[in-house]
Amino acid sequence: MRPYPLAMRETLRAELGSLTTELARATRLAGQMMINASRALSHADLGLAELVITSGTELWTLCDDLDQRCATLLVLQAPVATDLRMVTATMHAVGDVERMCTLAQHVAKIARMKRPTAPIPGDLRPVFARMGLLAATLAQDAATAIESRDPLSGDRLAEIDDEVDALRRQTFRILFGTDWSHGVEPAADAALIGRYYERFADHAVAIARQVSFLVTGLSPERP
Amino acid sequence: MRPYPLAMRETLRAELGSLTTELARATRLAGQMMINASRALSHADLGLAELVITSGTELWTLCDDLDQRCATLLVLQAPVATDLRMVTATMHAVGDVERMCTLAQHVAKIARMKRPTAPIPGDLRPVFARMGLLAATLAQDAATAIESRDPLSGDRLAEIDDEVDALRRQTFRILFGTDWSHGVEPAADAALIGRYYERFADHAVAIARQVSFLVTGLSPERP
Numbered sequence: 001m002r003p004y005p006l007a008m009r010e011t012l013r014a015e016l017g018s019l020t021t022e023l024a025r026a027t028r029l030a031g032q033m034m035i036n037a038s039r040a041l042s043h044a045d046l047g048l049a050e051l052v053i054t055s056g057t058e059l060w061t062l063c064d065d066l067d068q069r070c071a072t073l074l075v076l077q078a079p080v081a082t083d084l085r086m087v088t089a090t091m092h093a094v095g096d097v098e099r100m101c102t103l104a105q106h107v108a109k110i111a112r113m114k115r116p117t118a119p120i121p122g123d124l125r126p127v128f129a130r131m132g133l134l135a136a137t138l139a140q141d142a143a144t145a146i147e148s149r150d151p152l153s154g155d156r157l158a159e160i161d162d163e164v165d166a167l168r169r170q171t172f173r174i175l176f177g178t179d180w181s182h183g184v185e186p187a188a189d190a191a192l193i194g195r196y197y198e199r200f201a202d203h204a205v206a207i208a209r210q211v212s213f214l215v216t217g218l219s220p221e222r223p
Numbered sequence: 224m225r226p227y228p229l230a231m232r233e234t235l236r237a238e239l240g241s242l243t244t245e246l247a248r249a250t251r252l253a254g255q256m257m258i259n260a261s262r263a264l265s266h267a268d269l270g271l272a273e274l275v276i277t278s279g280t281e282l283w284t285l286c287d288d289l290d291q292r293c294a295t296l297l298v299l300q301a302p303v304a305t306d307l308r309m310v311t312a313t314m315h316a317v318g319d320v321e322r323m324c325t326l327a328q329h330v331a332k333i334a335r336m337k338r339p340t341a342p343i344p345g346d347l348r349p350v351f352a353r354m355g356l357l358a359a360t361l362a363q364d365a366a367t368a369i370e371s372r373d374p375l376s377g378d379r380l381a382e383i384d385d386e387v388d389a390l391r392r393q394t395f396r397i398l399f400g401t402d403w404s405h406g407v408e409p410a411a412d413a414a415l416i417g418r419y420y421e422r423f424a425d426h427a428v429a430i431a432r433q434v435s436f437l438v439t440g441l442s443p444e445r446p
Contacts, residue, residue, distance in 0.1 A: 071311060078301040088294055091311065095318055176408050185399050187407040188414035195415060 012077045019069060019090050024143040026062045026097045027207060031139025033059065033104035034200055038132025040111040041193070042125060052108035059101045066094045085217065089210040093146070096203040096210075100139060103200040107132075110189055119189050121182040123174055128190075131167045131197040134160055138204035145211045154212035157205045164201040168194045235300045242292060242313050247366040249285045249320045250430060254362025256282065256327035257423055261355025263334040264416070265348060275331035282324045289317045308440065312433040316369070319426040319433075323362060326423045330355075333412055342412050344405040346397055351413075354390045354420040357383055361427035368434045377435035380428045387424040391417045 033052050040049035070091045073079065079087055110119055120128055138157055145153030171194040174180065175187045256275050263272035293314045296302065302310055333342055343351055361380055368376030394417040397403065398410045 071307070074297065074307055074311070075303055080298055084294070084297055088297070088314065091314065092318070095315070172411070175411055180407055184403055184407055184410040187411050188395070188398055191411035191414045192418060195418060 008077060012073070012079055012083060015069070015073055015077070016079075016083060016086055019066065019073075019086075020146060022062065022066055023090055023093055023097070024146040026059060026066065026094070027100075027139055027143040027146060027204075029055075029059050029062070030097050030100035030104065030200075031136045031143065031204075033101060034107070034132060034139060035136045037104045037107035037111065038129065038136070040108050041120060041132070042129055044111065044114070044119075046112060049108040049112040053105050053112070056101050056105050060098065063094050063098045063101070067091060070094070082214070082217075085214055089214045093207045093210050096206050100200050100203045103196045103203075106196045107193060110193060114189065119186060120193075121186050121190075123179070124171060124190055127167055127170055127174070128193060128197070131164055131194065131201075134164050134167075135197050135200045135204070138164075138201050142204040142207040142211075145208045149211060149215050151212050151215035154205065154209035157208040161201045161205045164198055168198050231300060235296070235302055235306060238292070238296055238300070239302075239306060239309055242289065242296075242309075243369060245285065245289055246313055246316055246320070247369040249282060249289065249317070250323075250362055250366040250369060250427075252278075252282050252285070253320050253323035253327065253423075254359045254366065254427075256324060257330070257355060257362060258359045260327045260330035260334065261352065261359070263331050264343060264355070265352060267334065267337070267342075269335060272331040272335040276328050276335070279324050279328050283321065286317050286321045286324070290314060293317070305437070305440075308437055312437045316430045316433050319429050323423050323426045326419045326426075329419045330416060333416060337412065342409060343416075344409050344413075346402070347394060347409075347413055350390055350393055350397070351416060351420070354387055354417070354424075357387050357390075358420050358423045358427070361387075361424050365427040365430040365434075368431045372434060372438050374435050374438040377428065377432035380431040384424045384428045387421055391421050 033055060036048050036055075037052045039045060040052060070087050073087055077083075113119075138160055141153070141157055141160070144150075145157070150156075171190055175190055180187065256278060259271050259278075260275045262268060263275060293310050296310055300306075336342075361383055364376070364380055364383070367373075368380070373379075394413055398413055403410065
């Protein structure tokens with residue numbers, strides 16, 4: 001490993017601190033997008049759905065900027081050890097936030113496409129409301145984990161994610177049960193919406209696992 | 224940018240060459256997994272479905288190894304310019320291959336879960352057969368792009384991906400058409416299978432775009 005001079009180290013620390021702040025902000029924005037997407041879905045709110053779809057541009061710009069800053073930092077500062085892990089963990093996490101953004105947009109697009117008929121039949125509404133709430137909570141918790149560098153955040157978020165997975169299984173029981181009377185199209189939509197929530201939650205857990213990796217140096221576990 | 228001595232550069236070049244070879248191999252393995260998953264699905268072949276599901280472990284180990292080698296290379300060689308881009312592009316691409324692996328497993332798991340009743344009704348079979356073929360072709364093309372460093376591969380694969388997206392829209396037309404008589408469960412499965420193929424293809428395109436980025440230095444376009 002190559003040491004770096006004190007002045008360079010201070011510049012590096014400042015940039016890493018700023019990257020942390022921005023990554024947490026991006027993660028919170030993704031959470032807010034999913035809150036809005038869920039609300040657009042449950043209320044068949046076209047305006048809110050449009051807002052989610054267009055607001056992705058802001059988050060993507062933020063993510064592109066973070067990615068670029070990581071690359072520049074690697075070139076100019078050649079960080080080592082924990083600093084290097086922090087840069088690579090940030091690059092991984094940026095990829096997760098980008099996907100979370102797209103998944104929130106997918107939920108919003110279903111809300112937009114199905115308006116004015118609300119796409120979620122009554123028996124599924126509480127399940128998706130809970131999944132949306134948990135997904136958004138996971139994004140907020142991941143952002144907090146980034147800031148606090150909590151090594152246990154990965155496991156804690158994975159526990160919440162277990163409930164998301166259980167809710168997804170519940171959607172299939174409802175869809176494939178004898179009481180389902182809403183036909184094919186809402187069932188196909190619901191299968192996809194459940195998938196989008198599940199993946200969104202997975203990405204939030206992946207970010208928290210990157211934080212754990214950063215603090216402990218142990219590779220993130222396979223989900 | 225910091226220069227590095229000639230001997231170190233040769234070590235670096237050798238390691239980068241080896242990373243390229245292994246990344247291409249991993250991408251081809253993902254393509255083979257999707258070929259097998261598609262066959263398991265269309266033939267309701269339980270043995271092949273199980274093979275896909277278990278063979279993911281091999282690919283994940285390969286991906287973990289690649290990721291670790293990239294991190295080590297960043298620490299020990301502190302690459303700059305094109306070399307650095309190659310390492311970061313490889314890290315991104317490894318993430319894509321991991322997802323392709325998981326998506327092939329998802330297709331195989333639906334094939335396993337629905338056996339002995341084949342999950343794909345007749346009218347959807349040719350559509351999914353074509354999607355599976357295109358998805359696997361994209362993985363092979365992405366692997367070739369990695370080896371040949373073709374700067375145009377991103378655009379070329381994106382064109383093939385357009386057909387995958389068109390086929391996905393076709394599945395919805397079939398599912399939501401008046402002729403659909405197979406009920407809710409195959410419709411929900413089909414919605415998800417279409418999504419898995421689509422995402423698999425997206426990841427292959429993302430890899431090719433990383434190759435273009437590597438050669439041209441221009442950031443990969445937003446899909």
